Amino acid sequence: MEAPLSTAPSPLPDPRPAPADPPNLPRRNTLAAPARRDAVGTDFDGFTAAVADIRRHLPPDRRGRVAGHLPASSQAGPDRFAVLLPQVLLHPARAAHPPARAPSPSSSTRTRPHPWRGNSLRVCLMASARSSLSRDRRRAELREFLRSRRARVSPADVGMPEGGRRRTPGLRREEVAVLSGVGVSWYTWLEQGRDITVSEEVIDAIARALLLNAAERGHLYRLAGLNPPRDVPAPAVPTSPELRRLLDSWLPRPGYVRDRHWNFTAVNDMAREVFGYGETDHNCLVSFFTNTRYRALHRHWAETAPQVAAGFRADAAHYPDDPEFDRIAGDLAAVSPEFAELWARHDVAEHTSAVKAVDHATTGTLVFDATLLPLPEHPGHHLILHNPRPGTDTQQRLEELMRRRSVVVAHPG
Incomplete structure (x- = not known):
């Protein structure tokens, strides 16, 4: 028996050729400008940091995962970053497998370009990379400069x-x-x-x-990223003109002003000459324990040191919420064993007057009555005036010292 004929029509052959597999075309980049390998350099870490800066400014839906898409080999060159990173940033979902050929949008579906598209993104990336590299070079130079100046x-x-043997100069x-x-x-x-x-x-x-x-x-x-001042900078803690005139009129007797942390805010010339204060002396406590010249001049340094440490602790107790006292004491204890030992005693003492005897190399022994006067207009500040002790020839020796310095000063009062 013959098989029944099928009523379904037979399919007609397709005259179009079978589609060929798409070739492995290289990834095209329509965003990048002509290759300039020297534009960014080969510091891939700096470029990665620039990418992180750009990603922070992109919309949330445009922030893709940069890790895993960056070339692992340094042979890729900086322009390879400029080719790949726009794809990662703008199309994170397609960054790993971008299409071989971007479809040409029709006039009806053409949309406004993304603000980060185009050559502006590459320019922004390169500018950020340059800024990052410049900042890194500046920090490296700052590091080497400070080390070299410190060693000098x-x-x-x-x-x-000297503080004992030193491993480095x-x-x-x-x-x-x-x-x-x-x-x-x-x-x-x-x-x-x-x-x-x-x-x-x-x-x-x-x-x-x-x-x-x-x-x-x-x-x-x-x-340090700052512009050098053209003029001499003002002191960190300004002193009123009235106080400065008072210190100048106190010559040839020593006098100075200190704040609550015992930082010098104003020092007259005779205080620098008599006590050996220099440009690096910024704090009364630190100078007492670290300035070898002051220590050599002070006749009763060892007997006075415990009182000085106790006085600083007493002043610190007035400001329990101020961490600057602990910082000054901690830093000083790290470089002065004498202060570290005295500070560990936790002695407290308050003084409004003291007697200072100085063995000056030029004029001989000078003995002063030192008086601490609080300044109500500046809470925590004190005016310290040194007056020649009666029964000594300190006043005459101070005047002689002033004449040797070729400074003519009219005695006040």
Whole structure:
């Protein structure tokens, strides 16, 4: 029996040729400009940091995973970043497998281009990379500059004791921090090139501690990202003109003003001459324990040291919420064993007057009655005036010292 005929029509052959497999075309980039391998450099870490900056400004739906899409080989070159990163940032879903040929949108489906598309994204990436690389180079130069200047200055140059055997020449980081009036950890971070904020006052203090000249000081300003001041900067804690006139009129007798942390805010010329204060002396407590010249001049230094440490602790008790006292004491204890031992006793003493005897190299022994006067207009500040002790020839020797300095001063009153 013959098989029944099928009623379904037979399929007609397709005259079109079977589609061929798409060739492995290279990824095309219509965003990148002609290759310029020297435009960014070969610092891939800096470029990656620039990409992170760009991603923070993209909409949330455009922030793709950059990790896994960056070339692992340094042979890819910087322009390979410029080709691939726009795809990662703008189309994170298609970044790993971009289409071989982008479809040509019709006029009806054409949309406004994304603001990050086009050559502007590549220019922004390259500019961010340049900024990152410039910042890294500046920090590296700052690190090497501070280390070289610190190694050039000996403890004797700034009036500090040697402090035993040293593994490297120059000052220690702790000593520079104490001389500059900043924390040891903070100065260490600065010298390591970390991204921290610095002020002009701090840069000036470091420049004085490292004995930098005008050119080196300006160079330090630029490495820290600051513009060097054209004029002499004002003191960190300004002193009123009335107080300065009072100190000048007190000559030829020593006098100075200190704040609640015992920082000098104003010192007259005779105080510098008699007590040996220099440009690196910024704090009365620190100078007492670290200035070798002052220590040599002070006749009763060992007997006075416990009272000085106890007085600073008493002043600190008035400001329990102020961490600056602990910082000053901690930094000073790190470089002065004498202060560390006295500070550990926790002795407390308050003084409004004292007797100071100084063995000056030129004029001989000078004996003063020192009086601490509080300044109500500046809470925590004190005016310290030194008056020649009666029964001594200190006043005559001070006047003789002034004449030798070729300074003519009219005695007040």
